Each structure stands twice: as C-alpha cells, then as structure tokens.
Amino acid sequence: MEATVYILRCADGSYYTGLTRQDVEARVWEHNNLPDEKSFTARRRPVSLVFTETYDRLLDAIAREKQIKGWSRRKKEALIAQDYEGLPALSRRSKVEDLRD
Structure with a gap:
C-alpha cells in the first residue's frame, strides 16, 4: 500500500511534516478546511504543499516522516x-x- 510523506508550508512560515495513504491533494485540502482547531495546521492556515515523497511500503514512509521531523x-x-x-x-x-x- 502506497504512502506519501509530505511537507506543508504554513502561513506563519513554519513547516509541517505528515504522512498520508490518501491522495495528498485531498489531505492538503483537509488541513486547510477541516474544523479541528487543536491541530498544528489549523492555527496556521492557509497551508501549501511544498514537498512529497511516495513509498511502496508504509513502514518506509513512517521512518522517513520521523527522520524529517527531526x-x-x-x-x-x-x-x-x-x-x-x-x-x-x-x-x-x-x-x-x-x-x-
């Protein structure tokens, strides 16, 4: 199952690194539109997609996301x-x- 690691640039200039198994554009839409006020990106909207890497194995994507977050x-x-x-x-x-x- 494919998974995509992505980086978003937030309106305040910060970066958010995430992972999704859905279409990455749909996930970016969720970051910009879902009413989860507790999330990191909800307080920093709008966000824009600036980087993606797609992996065939979910475990590889998880490891890469963790690496980039550090x-x-x-x-x-x-x-x-x-x-x-x-x-x-x-x-x-x-x-x-x-x-x-």
Missing part, C-alpha cells in the same frame, strides 16, 4: 529545494565534527 528548518528547506548533495553538511553530526576541527 531535521532543522535549514535541512528541511534544502530537501524542499531538492539540494540532496547539501543535506549531509546540514546534519547536526556534521556540525559537531566541524567544531572539533
């Missing part, structure tokens, strides 16, 4: 810009190693 804003922005070569330099581990040098 990333810094700069690293998420590099992913959104498809700067895959720049991602390793933005890892926290690389920054710690740079401080040691």
Whole structure:
C-alpha cells in the first residue's frame, strides 16, 4: 500500500511534516478546511504543499516522516529545494565534527 510523506508550508512560515495513504491533494485540502482547531495546521492556515515523497511500503514512509521531523528548518528547506548533495553538511553530526576541527 502506497504512502506519501509530505511537507506543508504554513502561513506563519513554519513547516509541517505528515504522512498520508490518501491522495495528498485531498489531505492538503483537509488541513486547510477541516474544523479541528487543536491541530498544528489549523492555527496556521492557509497551508501549501511544498514537498512529497511516495513509498511502496508504509513502514518506509513512517521512518522517513520521523527522520524529517527531526531535521532543522535549514535541512528541511534544502530537501524542499531538492539540494540532496547539501543535506549531509546540514546534519547536526556534521556540525559537531566541524567544531572539533
């Protein structure tokens, strides 16, 4: 069963990373329109879709969503810009190693 990991840019400039098995455009519509005032995106509308990755296995998508949620804003922005070569330099581990040098 396919699952899509997605990143939304919120009206306040923050990012929301999520996972869906439904059509991603339908999920974005829900983020913008459903009356769940307790949700992260409900207080930051409108949101826009800025990144997607689709996986054949749900477990792979869950792992990727968790990974991205742990990333810094700069690293998420590099992913959104498809700067895959720049991602390793933005890892926290690389920054710690740079401080040691």
